Amino acid sequence: MSEGLLGFEGFRLILGMVIALSFASVNALFLVWLERKVSGHIQLRPGPMEVGPHGVLQTAADALKLIGKELILPLKADKKLFFLAPVLVFTPVLVGFLVLPFSPGLIIHDMNLGVLLVFAFSTITVLAILTGGWASNNKYALLGAVRSVAQNVAYEIPLLLAVMSIVLMVHSLSFSHIVVLQKNVWFVFLQPLACLIYLIAATAETNRAPFDIPEAESELVAGFHTEYSGMGFGLYFLAEYTNMFIVCAVATSLFFGGWNGLFGISLGIPGVFWFLFKTYFLIFVIMWVRWTFPRVRFDQLMNFSWKVMIPLSLVNLVITAIVVKII
Amino acid sequence: MDTSGLNFILQAAFWVTVALTISGAAIAVFPRNILYNVLGLALALIGVSGFYLYLGSLFVALMQLLIYVGAICIAIVFAIMLSRPLHVDIPPRSAGKVWLGILAATVFFIGAAGVALKTNWQAAAGHVYKASQWSVQNIGNALLTRYELVFEVISLVLLVAIIGAVITAGFSRRISS
Numbered sequence: 001m002s003e004g005l006l007g008f009e010g011f012r013l014i015l016g017m018v019i020a021l022s023f024a025s026v027n028a029l030f031l032v033w034l035e036r037k038v039s040g041h042i043q044l045r046p047g048p049m050e051v052g053p054h055g056v057l058q059t060a061a062d063a064l065k066l067i068g069k070e071l072i073l074p075l076k077a078d079k080k081l082f083f084l085a086p087v088l089v090f091t092p093v094l095v096g097f098l099v100l101p102f103s104p105g106l107i108i109h110d111m112n113l114g115v116l117l118v119f120a121f122s123t124i125t126v127l128a129i130l131t132g133g134w135a136s137n138n139k140y141a142l143l144g145a146v147r148s149v150a151q152n153v154a155y156e157i158p159l160l161l162a163v164m165s166i167v168l169m170v171h172s173l174s175f176s177h178i179v180v181l182q183k184n185v186w187f188v189f190l191q192p193l194a195c196l197i198y199l200i201a202a203t204a205e206t207n208r209a210p211f212d213i214p215e216a217e218s219e220l221v222a223g224f225h226t227e228y229s230g231m232g233f234g235l236y237f238l239a240e241y242t243n244m245f246i247v248c249a250v251a252t253s254l255f256f257g258g259w260n261g262l263f264g265i266s267l268g269i270p271g272v273f274w275f276l277f278k279t280y281f282l283i284f285v286i287m288w289v290r291w292t293f294p295r296v297r298f299d300q301l302m303n304f305s306w307k308v309m310i311p312l313s314l315v316n317l318v319i320t321a322i323v324v325k326i327i
Numbered sequence: 328m329d330t331s332g333l334n335f336i337l338q339a340a341f342w343v344t345v346a347l348t349i350s351g352a353a354i355a356v357f358p359r360n361i362l363y364n365v366l367g368l369a370l371a372l373i374g375v376s377g378f379y380l381y382l383g384s385l386f387v388a389l390m391q392l393l394i395y396v397g398a399i400c401i402a403i404v405f406a407i408m409l410s411r412p413l414h415v416d417i418p419p420r421s422a423g424k425v426w427l428g429i430l431a432a433t434v435f436f437i438g439a440a441g442v443a444l445k446t447n448w449q450a451a452a453g454h455v456y457k458a459s460q461w462s463v464q465n466i467g468n469a470l471l472t473r474y475e476l477v478f479e480v481i482s483l484v485l486l487v488a489i490i491g492a493v494i495t496a497g498f499s500r501r502i503s504s
Contacts, residue, residue, distance in 0.1 A: 081363075111385070113386055113389055116386070116389045116390075116393070117389055120390075121392070123398075124396065124397075126397075126401055127369055127396070127400065130362075131362065131366065134362050149401055149404050150405075152401070153401055156397070173463075
């Protein structure tokens with residue numbers, strides 16, 4: 001490893017990060033458009049239609065508008081932290097791309113501890129949200145940030161416990177190893193409960209409805225990013241949608257067979273397309289949930305995590321451990 | 328390949344990590360603003376995880392990040408709810424608390440420095456990257472054999488903390504209702 005640090009491996013890392021950065025932006029543009037389309041069709045209206053065919057260029061136009069807007073600093077805000085937060089929220093998201101296994105050769109850096117890396121860095125997002133919400137010096141922003149922290153603490157536990165049961169099964173923290181083992185049977189069939197818990201907790205971790213109380217627009221204006229304008233707001237948005245992609249990509253590789261086809265049948269479609277198809281399908285499911293279910297109340301949210309999700313995931317983990325020990 | 332350049336970069340990275348850790352620790356102590364303190368602490372702990380990385384254990388580094396930055400700092404964040412709004416004047420520090428803090432820090436520093444000086448350090452054979460010595464298996468084995476007692480005592484501390492939290496919350500709820 002040390003020899004290639006600046007040679008091939010280093011070049012690969014830098015190139016990979018550049019590609020990941022451009023992919024993240026295009027992906028966010030696409031997802032925002034998709035979100036508006038999905039919500040539109042669920043509400044029996046066509047969604048954006050004006051810019052480009054079926055409105056595909058609408059979000060590109062919106063992004064250009066955001067870039068051109070002034071960054072407004074609230075009067076008594078903490079200037080340093082206010083501008084640090086949107087940058088901070090985006091860094092851990094990019095780290096996630098390092099280890100995502102798009103296909104057997106298409107992975108920026110295939111490391112043994114990939115799963116751990118994604119979850120270790122995802123926690124920094126919470127710190128960033130808190131920083132932004134507090135630095136705004138706005139009561140809605142602060143309330144949103146504090147809610148976000150409480151929610152993330154509560155849902156991180158079932159999330160990690162669900163992932164742990166997979167790790168316990170395969171004795172590995174490497175994404176590509178986990179995907180290879182799912183060549184014939186996806187782990188969703190062996191661990192349906194863990195998969196369900198993961199998806200629910202991941203929805204909560206990405207602050208998506210029905211768990212979007214940190215930015216609940218009907219009670220908190222816009223939550224932690226109330227005071228942000230222009231690209232400060234744009235970065236939060238970019239991070240949210242990239243986060244959604246990463247969460248769904250991790251679910252795809254942990255539970256839905258990554259680049260493998262269903263039951264070993266790949267139909268001659270390259271692995272990367274299987275991977276992207278499954279990831280975007282999961283994203284679609286999360287959007288579908290958002291526009292179908294009402295927002296939960298804060299106490300319902302906390303009770304659901306501590307009284308239902310955590311006990312269930314613990315039981316699931318214990319059963320997995322026993323089964324692994326017996327087999 | 329030119330290894331002196333690589334060594335220089337590794338050295339530079341090491342000293343940057345040292346600077347990051349110490350400045351983070353300073354931010355955690357000196358500003359009178361609780362959010363700065365928490366973020367400084369997070370920065371210092373990220374720096375410490377950088378040291379683990381430098382010592383060749385990615386696993387311990389990531390665990391440091393997950394547990395200390397992800398869990399401990401986030402838990403401290405709840406103190407935000409006790410903090411003052413930005414526009415309110417901050418009262419001066421009380422001298423007694425400062426001296427107690429300096430005393431505690433000195434005791435810890437003497438202890439840590441004593442251990443560091445007493446240890447018979449051996450230069451790592453070969454290169455700094457030697458992940459196999461610190462593999463997940465080895466750490467797990469060490470934790471459940473040689474350091475079993477320490478491991479259990481730490482669990483006991485956590486258990487006491489949980490019971491304390493339950494009792495405190497239970498009592499205050501009964502009083503208020």
